[in-house]
Amino acid sequence: MNSQFFPNYDDYSINEHNSQIQTYGHRLYKDQTLYEYLLEFLLVFISPKSEGLTKYDEVKRDRFYFNDLKDESKQIYYYPTPRMGLKRFIFFNRSDLEKRFEVDRFALEEHRKHLKQSIQVETSAYNHEFALDVIQDLFYGYNGIVGKRSWFAQSLLPLAPEIIFTESIGNKKTRSEILQPEKNLLIDIDRKFQFNQHMFMARGGEVYYLHVLQGLKQFPPECREIISNKLKELVTSIPQLSSLADFVQSEWEDFIDLEETKEDFHYIKKKIEVIPKDYEDVAPYTVKELQNLLNSELDTFEKVELLGMLIAIQIIRMMTHRSNKVLNIEKKQPLVIDLTKVTQGAIRKQAVQSYEQLEENLFRAIFNAYDEEKESHKKNAITDAAKDTSLLVRKLGKDIGLVIPPTGVNMRMTLDENLVKILVLTLISPGERLLFTTFLQKCYEQYNIIIGPKEAELHFDDVAYLNDFNENERIFLELLRNCGFLKNLSDATSIVENPFKG
Structure with missing residues (x-):
């Protein structure tokens, strides 16, 4: 038995499988x-x-x-x-x-x-x-x-x-x-x-x-x-x-x-088959998010669509969490969201670098279990490993609009109205409210998403450009308002609400 995997089957030998399966689950x-x-x-x-x-x-x-x-x-x-x-x-x-x-x-x-x-x-x-x-x-x-x-x-x-x-x-x-x-x-x-x-x-x-x-x-x-x-x-x-x-x-x-x-x-x-036991660290988030979405009163077709997108987001989180564990990286893998249109700005630069690091870590993690001698007979072993790890996450991200542009360079993460809806409906129970600042914290805590300066400061040492995240945060505030999820209690205080209560 191998206690690093769930479930812990008596007669299952994970080491017989390729490095992607050993790293991210079967499969x-x-x-x-x-x-x-x-x-x-x-x-x-x-x-x-x-x-x-x-x-x-x-x-x-x-x-x-x-x-x-x-x-x-x-x-x-x-x-x-x-x-x-x-x-x-x-x-x-x-x-x-x-x-x-x-x-x-x-x-x-x-x-x-x-x-x-x-x-x-x-x-x-x-x-x-x-x-x-x-x-x-x-x-x-x-x-x-x-x-x-x-x-x-x-x-x-x-x-x-x-x-x-x-x-x-x-x-x-x-x-x-x-x-x-x-x-x-x-x-x-x-x-x-x-x-x-x-x-x-x-x-x-x-x-x-x-x-x-x-x-x-x-x-x-x-x-x-x-x-x-x-x-x-x-x-x-x-x-x-x-x-x-x-x-x-x-x-x-x-x-x-x-x-x-x-x-x-x-x-x-x-x-x-089996999955890594490490996934259980983020599994409570998965269950609570799933429950909140399912409890929200939505049109059935829309709920099916959002559920499909949520699963993709959660799989990306599972894999990034696992890669950090395998590589012994203590800090979370941040998902820096770029909502600005400034092509040469600090946000764009940080978002692109962050996404490049995410893909690199996903791919590097498989070499912890990579057996060159065992896989030497496979002509495209390394290429397939990339397709089933970093390129798989890229494909899922682009399918749901989380990773842009659809083609070309400078790939980074962003949010559209559907993704904003998923964040609100999964992080807030139906009919309940959160302060906007608390909502940003939950986006970071559960999804590793960095939008504003407070969350950015937890990750990045160079504080010179943290003010640039203020504009990012302002755009996100407007996006929430346009989607109907934001209410202002005063000029300085806003709350985010999940209105889909039956």
Whole structure:
């Protein structure tokens, strides 16, 4: 066992993995997109789970909860449902033509034929084919991740448990040569995907799930229940979608007759690995921020968007905290926010230098576990290490608007209206208020964000340009006011308020 990691599995050897995994957990990967962190985290949350591998029938009714993980020697397993029939129904006809294999075209045609016999159209003005197109368009209207991906790699927004899909990877040779329409069982067409490889849902959501568990272990049980209920409320916000998704998938399963196959394909098995124990230092912040955001009364779509961005910010914090620990750096890694438009000013210079140092530390930290002999056979080991550490944080930062410019030099951190909203909604409980000066302190304490001169003075020895941070602070004050979060008690005193109380 290795007490430096969480959970502390009996039979897990972290040293067998590459240096990025040993440093930042199993694992954070460059190809995972912003929303896929959120989707994978929610997939774990909504799925039946067990501590240690067990029979699905023993856990299938237990969903929408966080493990209490009293015994850290047992690995966490979760059991998501593939729902490939529903996924094909939604995405196939809208996906890249080159990636529409004939065997899936055949399966979709059979699915739609069966659905036509199962639905009723109460007006002669529309036929069954049109009705199915409307249903398909309805689902597709909630698309979250599409692009030029194959249909089986696309995703919807997590507004119903039935449309939070696990990753599925289709092998071209299998789907174009081995599987043949009308020669294979329809169930085989669905089963012949890879469900345990990681390409887009690359374990980042699992890492975040474990991090939330670290935090929940430091709070009373009521907190676990509150967050579980709020997340369940979020992902069940449109029950009509659940009913419709369940209908489309269950009709497909009835048609292919799962009972006759003598094999249960309602679930697959996935296991969660480990993360550094150091993450637990910032885990209480993560839990409290998550709770505040979930308790805020927002439009469901906006809450989903902000939650995805919050996870990215928290992962950046986890990684920067871990790099400091590994490198024995005592001071926090500051996130200097540049809100000014002065290209040659002291703020710009400090923000650029600060961000360069952040990326350098993230990359340097992996060499603490880097084994040149073990990784010498990998031609691009160092390049991949950069992509999965400093460049991963850069990508997440740019995706949420925290790191600018989108392309080019002089990268630094800034804030837009969405990021300001996240700060307010996560640092202040709904309906409560903080003095502006206290709010700046909390931004620094929890997110390492430096905006004004008082926080800058804690980090930088050169006090000559600290006055330049006054302008930065003034711009931030105006940004809060324009977003509707600021109230003036007097000329000298302002308060910041989270107004989203139910």
